[in-house]
Amino acid sequence: MRKDFLHHYGRQFGTLIGLVFLVIILWILTPHFMTISNLLNVVQQTSINAIIAVGLTFVIITAGIDLSVGSILAFSGVVLASVLNAGMPVPIAMLTGLGVGLLCGIVNGLLISYGRLPPFISTLGLMSVARGAALLYTHGRPISGFTNSFRYLATGEILHIPMPVIIMVIVYLFAHFVLTRTIFGRYTYAIGGNEEAATLSGVNVKFYKTMVYGLCGLLSGLAAIILTARLNSAQPIAGFMYELDAIAATVIGGTSLMGGEGRVTGTLIGALIMGVIRNGLNLLGVSSFVQQTVIGSVIIIAVLIDMTLKRQRI
Amino acid sequence: MENNIILKMEHIFKTFPGVVALDDVHFELRREEVHVLLGENGAGKSTLVKILSGTYQKTSGQMTIFGQEIDIHNPKQAQELGIGIIYQEFNLIPKLSVGENIFLGREQTNHFGVIDQKKILTGAQKILSDLGVDVNARHLVKDLGVAQQQIVEVAKALSLDAKILIMDEPTSALTDREITELFTTIRSLKNKGVAIIYISHRLEELFEIGDRVTVLRDGKYLGTQNICDISKPELIRMMVNRELKAQFPKQKSTIGEEILRVEHLNRSEVLKDINFSVHRGEILGIAGLLGSGRTELARAIFGIDKINSGRIIIKGKRHKIRSPRNAINLGIGFLTEDRKTQGLIMQLSLKNNISLPSVERFSSFGIINNGAEDQAAKRYVKELRIKTPDLNQKVMFLSGGNQQKVVLSKWLCSKADIFIFDEPTRGIDVASRVEIYQLMNRLTAEGVAIIMISSELSEILGMCNRILVMRQGEIISEFLAEETTQEKILQSALGVSAVA
Numbered sequence: 001m002r003k004d005f006l007h008h009y010g011r012q013f014g015t016l017i018g019l020v021f022l023v024i025i026l027w028i029l030t031p032h033f034m035t036i037s038n039l040l041n042v043v044q045q046t047s048i049n050a051i052i053a054v055g056l057t058f059v060i061i062t063a064g065i066d067l068s069v070g071s072i073l074a075f076s077g078v079v080l081a082s083v084l085n086a087g088m089p090v091p092i093a094m095l096t097g098l099g100v101g102l103l104c105g106i107v108n109g110l111l112i113s114y115g116r117l118p119p120f121i122s123t124l125g126l127m128s129v130a131r132g133a134a135l136l137y138t139h140g141r142p143i144s145g146f147t148n149s150f151r152y153l154a155t156g157e158i159l160h161i162p163m164p165v166i167i168m169v170i171v172y173l174f175a176h177f178v179l180t181r182t183i184f185g186r187y188t189y190a191i192g193g194n195e196e197a198a199t200l201s202g203v204n205v206k207f208y209k210t211m212v213y214g215l216c217g218l219l220s221g222l223a224a225i226i227l228t229a230r231l232n233s234a235q236p237i238a239g240f241m242y243e244l245d246a247i248a249a250t251v252i253g254g255t256s257l258m259g260g261e262g263r264v265t266g267t268l269i270g271a272l273i274m275g276v277i278r279n280g281l282n283l284l285g286v287s288s289f290v291q292q293t294v295i296g297s298v299i300i301i302a303v304l305i306d307m308t309l310k311r312q313r314i
Numbered sequence: 315m316e317n318n319i320i321l322k323m324e325h326i327f328k329t330f331p332g333v334v335a336l337d338d339v340h341f342e343l344r345r346e347e348v349h350v351l352l353g354e355n356g357a358g359k360s361t362l363v364k365i366l367s368g369t370y371q372k373t374s375g376q377m378t379i380f381g382q383e384i385d386i387h388n389p390k391q392a393q394e395l396g397i398g399i400i401y402q403e404f405n406l407i408p409k410l411s412v413g414e415n416i417f418l419g420r421e422q423t424n425h426f427g428v429i430d431q432k433k434i435l436t437g438a439q440k441i442l443s444d445l446g447v448d449v450n451a452r453h454l455v456k457d458l459g460v461a462q463q464q465i466v467e468v469a470k471a472l473s474l475d476a477k478i479l480i481m482d483e484p485t486s487a488l489t490d491r492e493i494t495e496l497f498t499t500i501r502s503l504k505n506k507g508v509a510i511i512y513i514s515h516r517l518e519e520l521f522e523i524g525d526r527v528t529v530l531r532d533g534k535y536l537g538t539q540n541i542c543d544i545s546k547p548e549l550i551r552m553m554v555n556r557e558l559k560a561q562f563p564k565q566k567s568t569i570g571e572e573i574l575r576v577e578h579l580n581r582s583e584v585l586k587d588i589n590f591s592v593h594r595g596e597i598l599g600i601a602g603l604l605g606s607g608r609t610e611l612a613r614a615i616f617g618i619d620k621i622n623s624g625r626i627i628i629k630g631k632r633h634k635i636r637s638p639r640n641a642i643n644l645g646i647g648f649l650t651e652d653r654k655t656q657g658l659i660m661q662l663s664l665k666n667n668i669s670l671p672s673v674e675r676f677s678s679f680g681i682i683n684n685g686a687e688d689q690a691a692k693r694y695v696k697e698l699r700i701k702t703p704d705l706n707q708k709v710m711f712l713s714g715g716n717q718q719k720v721v722l723s724k725w726l727c728s729k730a731d732i733f734i735f736d737e738p739t740r741g742i743d744v745a746s747r748v749e750i751y752q753l754m755n756r757l758t759a760e761g762v763a764i765i766m767i768s769s770e771l772s773e774i775l776g777m778c779n780r781i782l783v784m785r786q787g788e789i790i791s792e793f794l795a796e797e798t799t800q801e802k803i804l805q806s807a808l809g810v811s812a813v814a
Binding site for chain 1 (some may be wrong): 616642656682
């Protein structure tokens with residue numbers, strides 16, 4: 001059983017050690033880091049990136065990429081906000097936000113599967129299209145001021161645990177189940193591992209690929225709901241560069257850009273590493289310019305270590 | 315005479331894990347000769363050539379080039395020794411000019427380090443006109459025909475001062491007229507003192523262009539002859555393996571009802587009016603050269619490639635097969651030629667590979683029942699004696715023979731009763747081969763029908779009941795295994811008319 005555990009989670013274990021190491025360093029460097037309220041704060045700030053990164057984990061396991069998640073988030077957010085402001089009930093507005101995300105994702109999926117566009121190009125295009133749509137829809141202005149019942153999605157707590165964290169945990173449990181125990185998950189790995197062999201084994205590759213991008217869009221829509229509730233405002237420029245954070249979390253978490261491998265547990269640790277570094281640098285009073293540079297370097301170093309270890313194993 | 319020998323390879327052995335690719339092979343090359351290397355697919359021609367070009371290292375043996383005993387460690391060294399090679403797939407950059415391609419990597423520059431186009435073009439043009447060919451060094455490679463591109467490859471090799479030129483199936487993509495031109499070029503190369511190793515299995519050509527021929531079979535050296543001293547039938551006899559050893563444990567099975575019938579199947583340019591049927595308990599062999607349409611036929615039946623017309627009748631009912639999913643649901647299993655790129659998902663576990671086509675059967679509401687999946691996988695690991703530490707082992711860590719058994723399990727698990735095997739034993743060691751043949755026997759005994767595509771005539775003859783021979787997308791002959799010989803099949807596949 002223990003051997004089995006390491007066999008499956010060995011790579012995630014390595015990332016986890018990295019996270020623990022970071023936490024210890026920050027604990028030593030700043031007294032404020034290791035407080036319950038700060039740690040909850042880190043997790044809460046991580047939750048949006050972590051949720052988007054789940055979608056990207058699915059996409060990257062199929063050997064694809066999605067650059068449009070940040071823009072989809074913005075577009076879903078402003079549509080959601082306008083529905084709320086029109087006085088519609090919260091559940092309807094939420095479904096609309098999720099629906100917009102899902103739809104954008106499916107458009108990506110259709111272009112990639114049936115239009116045979118490379119994922120990079122299709123999602124790069126949609127990144128611009130969705131951003132433009134968000135700006136057009138709002139004339140470039142944010143939409144603000146929502147009811148408390150909606151804002152509860154970000155500000156509420158259950159047993160002192162912030163709602164975004166609870167939502168994130170549910171998303172991860174669900175995603176883990178889907179990847180490890182369902183046909184959808186199995187086919188996701190199969191497609192990324194070898195698309196041709198999957199086709200020849202009767203997998204409807206085009207359909208499942210479309211659904212994977214759909215899921216990624218849907219999760220961007222979910223992230224939009226939390227962000228809008230937290231900021232009490234939907235901005236057409238929200239989610240700028242979020243795709244990079246999500247890709248970074250996924251890759252640091254051990255999902256291979258070549259496809260066929262990856263786990264959401266790793267992605268969660270990857271997202272937490274990104275969150276801890278941001279928070280730590282803030283606590284240390286490091287300027288945001290330096291932060292950018294540090295985070296970029298961490299991504300490069302993490303993947304370098306991973307690749308080197310992999311090469312040694314084979 | 316001895317001085318004329320510029321290349322000598324003696325007692326060459328090359329082994330890959332589980333396979334002996336070259337088994338005590340000899341080869342020698344004289345100045346100004348065209349030496350043909352002949353053999354079936356898998357005879358060891360490419361391996362020998364790859365040792366010469368530095369791609370592979372020989373396991374043992376002696377190699378003498380220009381009187382000097384030497385080992386070739388890498389392609390660069392081969393180049394420096396004056397060995398040039400022209401592969402079937404050209405290594406040209408389409409959007410560069412002929413001249414730029416010829417001098418690629420050795421660009422001539424002026425005093426300022428800028429590429430001197432004029433020097434390159436005049437240099438290239440000189441090589442081309444020395445060859446006596448009408449190719450303009452300024453033209454882009456992408457605008458040239460196949461034959462002219464080949465000339466560019468030849469010119470490139472010559473510009474590297476090649477003394478030994480290896481040509482791998484140089485005529486496979488050429489028209490008759492282009493072949494004549496190529497032969498003129500080859501003759502002019504000979505006159506310039508270049509020796510040529512010519513790989514082909516088109517017998518007609520050998521008699522036209524070759525001086526000597528060396529025949530390989532199953533990695534073994536069968537002899538070298540002057541072409542003027544040998545006849546076509548003799549060559550064919552050398553190429554095929556006549557001894558059918560006990561390695562083919564074919565058992566008699568009872569042939570049952572017809573399970574699959576194909577009528578007037580056409581796919582533009584690739585398959586022409588294919589008609590055949592196969593019965594329960596039968597192994598139907600499909601022989602033919604590479605590119606004869608064998609694999610294309612399997613792909614068409616399995617719903618991978620679209621067909622233009624024709625009918626496929628399975629168990630008495632006509633079906634339109636639009637996708638592999640349709641084919642699988644109708645009970646067809648396809649063991650592809652290339653396990654690594656088409657048959658298996660290397661990063662997935664053994665058990666996930668086995669269940670992939672039938673995972674829906676192990677699931678309810680999209681959720682996989684792990685217990686049922688494990689049980690199925692366990693069953694096939696036991697029945698097929700797959701060697702693996704556990705069910706979660708990634709298939710990339712299994713041996714070739716065990717990987718093939720996983721592919722087989724996959725289709726057993728999907729309850730297929732029509733199996734298409736495309737080159738089932740390629741890259742598999744002898745012991746595993748016999749096991750796979752025994753599994754075929756077991757399948758036919760259980761009433762499964764097998765279509766076996768193979769380039770190994772001995773395997774086809776040893777295992778099949780009936781044999782179809784394909785050439786240029788058509789079925790050109792049909793034999794009963796007990797009434798035919800490897801010679802007859804090969805003649806038919808090569809399109810050589812009756813042998814006297």
